[in-house]
Amino acid sequence: MLLKQFFRLAAATQLVPVMENGEETTLIGGQAVMEGVMMRAPHGYCVAVRQHDGEIITEEGKLDRLSEKFPIFKLPILRGIGTLGHALWLGVKVMNFSAQTAMPPDEKTGEKTQIPEWMMRLNIIFSVVFALVLYKALPLALTTGLKTVTPALNNLILFNFVDGIIRIGILVGLMWALSKSTEMKGLFQFHGGEHKVVFNFESGQPVTVENAQKFVTWHPRCGTSFLMTLMFLSMLIYMFLPFEDWRYKLLARVVLTLPIVGLSYEVIRFAARKQGSAMALVTKPGMWLQRITTQPPSDEQTAIAIRALEGAMALERKQGGQAVIA
Numbered sequence: 001m002l003l004k005q006f007f008r009l010a011a012a013t014q015l016v017p018v019m020e021n022g023e024e025t026t027l028i029g030g031q032a033v034m035e036g037v038m039m040r041a042p043h044g045y046c047v048a049v050r051q052h053d054g055e056i057i058t059e060e061g062k063l064d065r066l067s068e069k070f071p072i073f074k075l076p077i078l079r080g081i082g083t084l085g086h087a088l089w090l091g092v093k094v095m096n097f098s099a100q101t102a103m104p105p106d107e108k109t110g111e112k113t114q115i116p117e118w119m120m121r122l123n124i125i126f127s128v129v130f131a132l133v134l135y136k137a138l139p140l141a142l143t144t145g146l147k148t149v150t151p152a153l154n155n156l157i158l159f160n161f162v163d164g165i166i167r168i169g170i171l172v173g174l175m176w177a178l179s180k181s182t183e184m185k186g187l188f189q190f191h192g193g194e195h196k197v198v199f200n201f202e203s204g205q206p207v208t209v210e211n212a213q214k215f216v217t218w219h220p221r222c223g224t225s226f227l228m229t230l231m232f233l234s235m236l237i238y239m240f241l242p243f244e245d246w247r248y249k250l251l252a253r254v255v256l257t258l259p260i261v262g263l264s265y266e267v268i269r270f271a272a273r274k275q276g277s278a279m280a281l282v283t284k285p286g287m288w289l290q291r292i293t294t295q296p297p298s299d300e301q302t303a304i305a306i307r308a309l310e311g312a313m314a315l316e317r318k319q320g321g322q323a324v325i326a
Contacts, residue, residue, distance in 0.1 A: 028309065029221065030199050031091050032191035033098035037301075039194070039308040040090070043319050046311025047094045048304050056304060057101050058312050062319065063090070070129065080265025081258050084226075096120050134174070136253045137221040139167040144246050149182030157239045164235025169313040171231060175224075175292045185295065192217035195290075197305040207309060209302045217297075218290035220270070225286025232285065 030039040036049030036056075042134040066082045067073045073082035097116075103113050143163040147153035153162060178184045199215035200207050217226075234253075237260060243249045297305070 030194040030198060030305070030308065031094065032106070032187050032194050033095050033225075034187060035102035035111065035190070036098050037190050037305040037308045038090075038094040038098075039197075039312040041307070041312045041316035044312055044315035045090065045094070046308045046313065046315060047097060048308040049098045050300075050304060051101060052104045056307060058307065058311055059097055060315050061096075062315070075267065076266055077259065077262035080262035080269075082259055084265060090176050094174060116119055118294045125210075132254070135167055137250060139163050139170065140246060140250055140253070142166050156242070156244075160238040161235065161239065163238065165233070168228075168231045171227065172289060172292070175289065179292050179295070186301075188295040189297045189301050190294060192294035193301040193305040194299065195219040195294060196302060197223065197309055201309060207306055209299050210304050210305065212306065213299070217288050217294035220287065222286065222293075223291045224290045226264060226268050228286035228289055229268055230260060233264050233267065263326055 011202055028039060028041060030037055033039075035047065035051075036047060038047035040063065042063070042065060044060060044062050046058055048056055048058045051057055066086045067079060070082070073079050081107060100115055103115065105113065133222075140163060143159060146162065147159065153159045179188055179284060194214075195217050196212040196215045197207065198219060200212040203211075203215075205211050230277065234256075237256065238253065241249065241252050243252060
């Protein structure tokens with residue numbers, strides 16, 4: 001059972017960047033977790049998770065905004081790196097909490113089982129290495145192999161264009177495969193529920209299951225949109241790298257990861273505020289991909305997302321903060 005849970009957690013951890021809204025503003029954001037939802041306000045978060053017996057368990061905590069502790073993260077590009085890094089840290093933390101909470105009881109003893117701490121740490125290492133191989137090394141290796149049979153790929157711009165298309169194809173293919181998995185279906189439904197509830201909150205209407213269910217499941221500030229923007233910007237930037245040797249190409253891709261993350265954040269941040277402008281077009285591919293990474297939630301799943309929102313808002317009010325609608 002533990003091995004099965006490890007791979008389930010590893011798959012869910014790979015989805016953290018897809019599920020996470022890392023915007024550091026006065027907005028409400030959130031993330032789907034295993035059997036639940038995490039909602040975050042500017043200075044606190046609450047995660048609500050359904051146990052195997054149906055009971056809803058919550059955990060909440062204060063959040064220190066990185067830009068308030070370290071003013072350097074208020075600067076463009078750097079604020080994206082800091083914000084997304086902090087969001088991923090929180091995302092992995094609440095995903096681990098949800099994995100422990102949602103663990104079914106032992107089939108023999110009936111007692112609740114726990115995922116060992118070493119397995120949690122191994123999952124993080126595995127997830128980082130897996131992502132680097134999947135999105136950096138594998139596309140580069142495949143494109144290099146194609147170059148041996150397609151001389152046109154000796155052109156650096158064309159080579160990196162094909163490399164980028166393969167990378168995007170891998171991302172879309174992985175999301176599609178996970179969406180078809182019975183184990184991951186609930187996670188995608190909670191992702192849809194999180195978006196519906198955020199939309200409901202932003203509309204100014206009373207946040208209820210009935211009202212939330214009226215909204216769509218795709219949201220412009222979703223991590224899915226961020227990832228697609230990251231993929232396209234990476235493809236454009238890599239086109240102008242002058243390296244011929246695949247080792248230097250791979251090293252450059254790893255080194256440029258953080259700067260491209262920061263730039264992608266700025267693009268998404270601007271586009272989210274210009275929904276009626278041409279800039280909003282950059283979020284379209286991510287919005288399309290959300291047709292895969294979000295699924296219509298049940299009323300119960302939506303209610304769990306609302307419970308997480310209520311907890312986050314209550315904690316924010318205790319601290320004197322106020323989440324407003326952009």
